[in-house]
Amino acid sequence: MQQPDPRRLSLNTATVRKQWSLDKIIDGCARHEIHGISPWRDQVQALGLERTAQMIRSNELTVSGYCRGGMFPGIDEAARRTADDDNRRAVDEALAVNAACLVLVVGGLPGDSKDITGARSQVRDGLGRLLEYSRNVGMPLAIEPLHPMYAADRACINTLEQANDVCDELGDDGLGMAVDLYHTWWDPKFFQQIERAGRKRILGFHICDWLVPTQHLLLDRGMMGDGVIDIRAARQAVEALGYQGAHEVEIFSEHNWWQRDPDSVLATCKARHLTHC
Amino acid sequence: MQQPDPRRLSLNTATVRKQWSLDKIIDGCARHEIHGISPWRDQVQALGLERTAQMIRSNELTVSGYCRGGMFPGIDEAARRTADDDNRRAVDEALAVNAACLVLVVGGLPGDSKDITGARSQVRDGLGRLLEYSRNVGMPLAIEPLHPMYAADRACINTLEQANDVCDELGDDGLGMAVDLYHTWWDPKFFQQIERAGRKRILGFHICDWLVPTQHLLLDRGMMGDGVIDIRAARQAVEALGYQGAHEVEIFSEHNWWQRDPDSVLATCKARHLTHC
Numbered sequence: 068m069q070q071p072d073p074r075r076l077s078l079n080t081a082t083v084r085k086q087w088s089l090d091k092i093i094d095g096c097a098r099h100e101i102h103g104i105s106p107w108r109d110q111v112q113a114l115g116l117e118r119t120a121q122m123i124r125s126n127e128l129t130v131s132g133y134c135r136g137g138m139f140p141g142i143d144e145a146a147r148r149t150a151d152d153d154n155r156r157a158v159d160e161a162l163a164v165n166a167a168c169l170v171l172v173v174g175g176l177p178g179d180s181k182d183i184t185g186a187r188s189q190v191r192d193g194l195g196r197l198l199e200y201s202r203n204v205g206m207p208l209a210i211e212p213l214h215p216m217y218a219a220d221r222a223c224i225n226t227l228e229q230a231n232d233v234c235d236e237l238g239d240d241g242l243g244m245a246v247d248l249y250h251t252w253w254d255p256k257f258f259q260q261i262e263r264a265g266r267k268r269i270l271g272f273h274i275c276d277w278l279v280p281t282q283h284l285l286l287d288r289g290m291m292g293d294g295v296i297d298i299r300a301a302r303q304a305v306e307a308l309g310y311q312g313a314h315e316v317e318i319f320s321e322h323n324w325w326q327r328d329p330d331s332v333l334a335t336c337k338a339r340h341l342t343h344c
Numbered sequence: 345m346q347q348p349d350p351r352r353l354s355l356n357t358a359t360v361r362k363q364w365s366l367d368k369i370i371d372g373c374a375r376h377e378i379h380g381i382s383p384w385r386d387q388v389q390a391l392g393l394e395r396t397a398q399m400i401r402s403n404e405l406t407v408s409g410y411c412r413g414g415m416f417p418g419i420d421e422a423a424r425r426t427a428d429d430d431n432r433r434a435v436d437e438a439l440a441v442n443a444a445c446l447v448l449v450v451g452g453l454p455g456d457s458k459d460i461t462g463a464r465s466q467v468r469d470g471l472g473r474l475l476e477y478s479r480n481v482g483m484p485l486a487i488e489p490l491h492p493m494y495a496a497d498r499a500c501i502n503t504l505e506q507a508n509d510v511c512d513e514l515g516d517d518g519l520g521m522a523v524d525l526y527h528t529w530w531d532p533k534f535f536q537q538i539e540r541a542g543r544k545r546i547l548g549f550h551i552c553d554w555l556v557p558t559q560h561l562l563l564d565r566g567m568m569g570d571g572v573i574d575i576r577a578a579r580q581a582v583e584a585l586g587y588q589g590a591h592e593v594e595i596f597s598e599h600n601w602w603q604r605d606p607d608s609v610l611a612t613c614k615a616r617h618l619t620h621c
Contacts, residue, residue: 181572181573214492214493215491215530216492216493218530219556219571220556225532226532252460253460253492253495253496254492255464279496281561284493284561295458295460295496296458297459297460
């Protein structure tokens with residue numbers, strides 16, 4: 068089948084976060100027959116965890132991922148312990164909303180460090196500590212490789228190969244990755260490394276588009292079809308491996324999609340999903 | 345020795361291109377006792393190729409690289425032929441100014457293509473055609489891996505590993521790479537791949553810094569020491585392999601360094617080279 072299964076579409080709530088609070092987003096998903104959602108912690112906190120879980124259940128939404136844990140590197144032991152505590156809470160929240168996985172933005176250089184190799188070691192160690200907890204309670208952790216332009220301040224895992232290496236090192240049980248095309252479309256080893264990852268490790272699949280030119284490093288992502296990413300080829304490749312999870316739309320767009328009527332944004336996501344994914 | 349050899353400092357003329365024309369930049373290098381220069385083609389054209397070559401000779405400047413050739417992918421055969429012609433002219437100009445190498449920004453997706461694998465093949469093929477010419481006249485070609493944020497519109501070779509793979513495929517004779525830390529500092533295989541490249545393939549070494557936050561994808565590079573790159577570790581690693589070429593400063597900085605008095609920019613480059621490289 069060329070076109071994607073429309074039931075696999077999931078909405079990362081960042082996509083309309085400027086226009087709607089989480090309860091309105093959940094209502095919007097129901098109204099537009101979008102069956103999946105991926106909420107952010109700050110929005111969940113604002114609505115309340117219990118209320119969020121209840122609204123998601125009553126609207127029969129699938130939670131494709133919970134955003135987000137991570138940020139493992141710290142300037143000292145105390146900072147890392149604080150991050151560890153917070154990450155365990157994120158696991159608990161992910162369980163409460165019945166998320167498919169906790170998405171991890173692993174963190175960059177702590178403080179004024181220039182030691183990216185050291186930061187990567189801290190990520191591996193922190194992930195190892197969190198796994199002791201998450202495996203016990205049964206919440207899968209999804210490492211999200213972020214685009215190298217975020218290596219300093221957001222995530223020093225920047226390729227699928229790195230994510231696979233960490234999975235090799237720490238073990239596959241309850242550990243895998245979220246493949247976000249915005250971050251990985253350029254990767255010369257994209258197809259090789261998703262094959263290496265295989266069905267078991269691919270816990271999420273995130274879509275949007277890379278615009279040319281891109282006006283801002285963070286807040287100028289494109290709607291599927293408006294940029295240069297061959298989303299369909301990537302989607303078919305992960306599904307050929309057996310991936311049966313969601314296609315999660317995550318668009319940070321200060322000057323375009325965040326300025327639009329959110330109902331029209333959701334309608335556009337649905338339409339573009341069929342035509343471009 | 346911890347500190348770098350000050351005689352290895354080279355000025356990529358982009359660093360003060362908003363303030364000075366090329367003749368003034370050459371004079372500035374002489375005045376500040378900066379012994380290397382790397383000029384851009386548009387500046388050379390404005391000053392005249394003969395005049396440029398003569399000024400560089402009379403000031404005894406080393407030309408660490410000539411900027412730039414490349415842009416191999418084209419929407420059709422005619423476009424690629426036009427690029428080929430232009431690249432041969434760039435080789436001739438590089439010879440005329442006695443450059444150590446012609447730096448190649450290899451090009452991104454042609455037209456509205458989403459086929460980055462195809463673009464990479466076009467790069468390899470175009471490079472192969474140019475090598476037939478450049479090897480004959482004796483001008484080394486330096487592939488410059490560009491940061492993945494430029495994969496769509498500037499260069500689809502984005503890692504040192506890709507550059508090494510292309511060198512393996514096309515042969516080392518007259519072919520190597522320019523290692524620009526702005527583009528490659530995040531690369532998890534940085535040290536592994538410069539070792540694989542070895543002295544023979546490392547034809548250039550470019551420095552500046554990655555600022556946090558970075559305000560613009562193109563025009564917000566930092567002065568050495570103002571960002572997160574461990575320049576000294578990288579410089580020592582390439583020199584441990586036997587690299588004896590220049591440390592070329594290349595800073596595109598619309599709102600900071602391009603707004604300053606160019607003499608103070610050159611003085612800062614000299615000082616920061618010693619303290620941070």
